[in-house]
Amino acid sequence: GDSVTQMEGPVTLSEEAFLTINCTYTATGYPSLFWYVQYPGEGLQLLLKATKADDKGSNKGFEATYRKETTSFHLEKGSVQVSDSAVYFCALTRGGYSSASKIIFGSGTRLSIRP
Amino acid sequence: GAGVSQSPSNKVTEKGKDVELRCDPISGHTALYWYRQRLGQGLEFLIYFQGNSAPDKSGLPSDRFSAERTGESVSTLTIQRTQQEDSAVYLCASSLDLFADRLNTEAFFGQGTRLTVV
Numbered sequence: 001g002d003s004v005t006q007m008e009g010p011v012t013l014s015e016e017a018f019l020t021i022n023c024t025y026t027a028t029g030y031p032s033l034f035w036y037v038q039y040p041g042e043g044l045q046l047l048l049k050a051t052k053a054d055d056k057g058s059n060k061g062f063e064a065t066y067r068k069e070t071t072s073f074h075l076e077k078g079s080v081q082v083s084d085s086a087v088y089f090c091a092l093t094r095g096g097y098s099s100a101s102k103i104i105f106g107s108g109t110r111l112s113i114r115p
Numbered sequence: 116g117a118g119v120s121q122s123p124s125n126k127v128t129e130k131g132k133d134v135e136l137r138c139d140p141i142s143g144h145t146a147l148y149w150y151r152q153r154l155g156q157g158l159e160f161l162i163y164f165q166g167n168s169a170p171d172k173s174g175l176p177s178d179r180f181s182a183e184r185t186g187e188s189v190s191t192l193t194i195q196r197t198q199q200e201d202s203a204v205y206l207c208a209s210s211l212d213l214f215a216d217r218l219n220t221e222a223f224f225g226q227g228t229r230l231t232v233v
Contacts, residue, residue: 036224103222
């Protein structure tokens with residue numbers, strides 16, 4: 001069945017470091033891919049998305065490119081800030097009225113940024 | 116409303132009691148999801164609704180768990196005879212019709228209900 005595998009955490013970086021959080025997926029067809037973020041004490045919210053191969057999602061300085069050939073959707077940011085400390089979830093969904101339409105999440109990666 | 120609303124925000128219950136958790140999705144969202152998040156862990160899928168039908172209830176952990184949805188609005192998740200292992204944050208999310216518009220399938224989450232079984 002469909003699945004998402006993401007880099008295990010926790011990840012600790014210094015401010016202004018480069019960030020990569022790896023995410024790979026297994027799915028038939030053409031899923032939509034997402035990164036969600038959960039800041040401390042807050043609800044889960046969408047960070048960025050891509051709906052087809054080679055699309056790049058971007059928001060708040062974060063980027064991820066939908067790579068069908070490597071079934072990956074790695075999250076990157078060139079210079080992290082303390083305010084980026086959160087838990088990041090990679091996810092996929094497949095459109096269509098079927099049992100595969102649920103959102104499938106990775107296990108989450110906790111990111112901590114040191115000042 | 117402006118966002119997904121869940122109630123109560125916190126619930127403490129005694130082991131063996133029944134609890135009912137409520138979710139009000141964003142108006143016009145036909146898809147509704149329930150997830151469970153145990154402390155420090157990822158999101159565990161419970162059930163998904165398309166309108167008031169549940170195409171996928173594969174994640175419900177046991178027959179103590181049930182959910183229903185009225186039309187394309189409110190959903191309730193009921194846990195009967197609660198156990199300590201049911202303690203978690205229960206998250207609800209809604210999204211537009213996945214079948215009609217795959218470009219806007221992101222889900223909007225509520226703040227969750229924190230359930231503590233003592």
